[in-house]
Structure formats: C-alpha cells, structure tokens
Amino acid sequence: MKCAVFASGGGSNFQTLLDHQKAGDLHVSFAVLVTNNSSAFACERARRHNVPVVHLAPSTFVDEASYTRALMQVLTDSGVELIILAGYMRKLPSAVVSAFRNRIVNIHPALLPAFGGKGLYGEHVHQAVLDYGAKITGVTVHFVDEEYDHGAIIRQETVRVEDGDTAETLAKRVLAVEHATYWRAIEALAQGRLRVENRRVVGHV
C-alpha cells in the first residue's frame, strides 16, 4: 500500500513506521513525506530513508483552492492510497478529505472523544487531562473526517495517569504507547483487515 506521511514536527511516530517497514512487519511503501514546515526533523528522517519530501505551506499559495490543487497533484502523481498524519499541524482541505474518505488516518494522544478538538494538541492535551483529574488517558488511532479528532476510531490503548505526573512525563509515556500502536493499525489497513460500517470500524487490528 502506497502511503503519504504528513508531519510538521519531530516525526518520532514516522520513525517507528520506517523502522517497522524496514524490519518487514509493516507492509507499506512511503511514497512521499508532505510537510508544512521545511525545518521539521521529520524531513531529515525521510531523507535518510530515501523518502521524497514535499514542502507545501498553505500560506505561500494565493488561495485555498490553489493549495488544494497542488496537494492533490502531489498525492495523485505519487499514486498515494493512504494518508498517514503523524503530527501534522494543519487541517486538511475538505476536498482532500473527501477524495480520500476512510483512507486518511491520524493518531491522537488521548482517548477520544475526550480531550480532542481544535486547540487540543501536543502538551495542551496532557495538561487538559491533568487539569480535569482524569485517571486514565491513552492514544486513539482514527480515520480523519472534516472535523478535528472526530473520524471513526480504529484502535485505542490506555495509559494510567500517575500521581505527580506533569504534562511532560505523561506525554512521554503516551508517546511510547503511540509508537507501539500506530504501525499495527496501519498494518491492519494495509492487510485489508478493517472495514467501516456506518461510523464503526470493524475487524481485527
């Protein structure tokens, strides 16, 4: 399955996907890394693995329509079948979401639908979990639809919130679980083990 990875930051999730692909337990190919941030370390990871990098910053286009056209062109030219968001900080144009319905996945560092939505990213998520006093958090792999953190859920894993946790310590434990989880969900998709019925994902991850 030909994948595009979208990343804006460090790309540690992307790295685990590259590692599992190299190890032979993730059966996908990475056609392109798309970023809105040319200095993202994710770009360096891509180059080290000979994955082409495309930098597309919406702000450099005259309007949303021309940005969307450029993005669709990249995806079409490289024959992308699945879009993997891995710390991508921009909302995808709705035309892209619609063209890739049930073929865009994201990982969120909490148990959706709690602690998700606009503004809840990075440390903000973990701080919100702590401020609420939740005892359990976790990770959610989900399909992407037109709303933030809203598409059908593919897989969730839990992480206990410990006394004395800070946003930083919690983020670290959650990230380790993300790394163990994301590739398995993507492998299940690549193997055709999942299908969507209404908004429920059915099948074995």
Ligand code: GRF
């Ligand atoms: C992860 O916490 C992920 O859940 C969120 O963005 C972060 C990306 O981290 N969507 P990294 O760039 O993969 O290290």
